[in-house]
Amino acid sequence: MLDIHYFGSCRERLDLGHERLAWQPELDSVERVRQHLVARGGVWVALQQANLLCACNQEVCSFQQAVHDGDEIAFFPPITGG
Amino acid sequence: MSVRVQAAAFSSSELLESLQRRDATAGAALGFVGLVRDFNQSGQVTALVLEHYPGMTEKVLAQIEQEARERWPLLAVEIVHRFGCLAPSEPIVFVGVSSAHRDAAFQSAAYIMDQLKTRAPFWKKELDGDDGRWVEARAEDQQAAERWDR
Numbered sequence: 001m002l003d004i005h006y007f008g009s010c011r012e013r014l015d016l017g018h019e020r021l022a023w024q025p026e027l028d029s030v031e032r033v034r035q036h037l038v039a040r041g042g043v044w045v046a047l048q049q050a051n052l053l054c055a056c057n058q059e060v061c062s063f064q065q066a067v068h069d070g071d072e073i074a075f076f077p078p079i080t081g082g
Numbered sequence: 083m084s085v086r087v088q089a090a091a092f093s094s095s096e097l098l099e100s101l102q103r104r105d106a107t108a109g110a111a112l113g114f115v116g117l118v119r120d121f122n123q124s125g126q127v128t129a130l131v132l133e134h135y136p137g138m139t140e141k142v143l144a145q146i147e148q149e150a151r152e153r154w155p156l157l158a159v160e161i162v163h164r165f166g167c168l169a170p171s172e173p174i175v176f177v178g179v180s181s182a183h184r185d186a187a188f189q190s191a192a193y194i195m196d197q198l199k200t201r202a203p204f205w206k207k208e209l210d211g212d213d214g215r216w217v218e219a220r221a222e223d224q225q226a227a228e229r230w231d232r
Contacts, residue, residue, distance in 0.1 A: 007133060008207075012216075058138035059138075074138070077205065079202065080217040080218070081175070
């Protein structure tokens with residue numbers, strides 16, 4: 001399984017904060033996971049926004065980051081803390 | 083390591099007092115407090131909602147503290163960041179540092195805030211009555227974080 005989290009405006013547009021996705025061998029990078037989600041259509045195009053960031057196992061990473069079964073992935077807009 | 087991410091309000095004066103008392107070799111203690119503004123780029127703000135990524139936030143803040151300790155000879159470091167719904171003028175973040183001399187305290191507090199603004203996974207939504215708008219990341223914040231790489 002993959003744990004997928006959405007934050008900020010991304011969470012709001014999807015109306016979803018967290019989901020679990022059955023892992024498949026073809027979901028071998030964050031980009032592949034994103035494409036898989038975008039293929040759902042409708043609001044999921046939100047994951048194609050140009051400034052979207054991602055993290056794998058709670059570390060910011062590139063979309064080329066390799067994904068393995070059990071990983072935690074997050075999608076979010078640029079950070080605005082402090 | 084002293085990093086806290088909490089919904090509860092905090093007293094910046096109590097945090098600074100406690101920091102001052104922690105190490106008798108300290109010659110400087112400095113506290114920075116970030117506040118909710120009642121007016122921002124896009125208008126009036128009646129409340130601010132702060133969302134964060136539990137787990138990752140604490141890790142990133144601890145990592146930023148560690149980097150600051152590697153750059154400057156620090157004694158105590160205290161980072162407290164709130165999440166949830168905050169009213170104008172309420173403190174959002176406290177960064178306190180102590181060191182033997184003032185330069186390390188001034189510089190490290192600026193470093194911690196600059197890094198926190200661009201790396202700690204928080205997202206701000208400003209409310210104006212029933213209307214809400216997500217705060218956009220600012221290029222100036224990115225430049226401020228990058229100035230430490232030079």
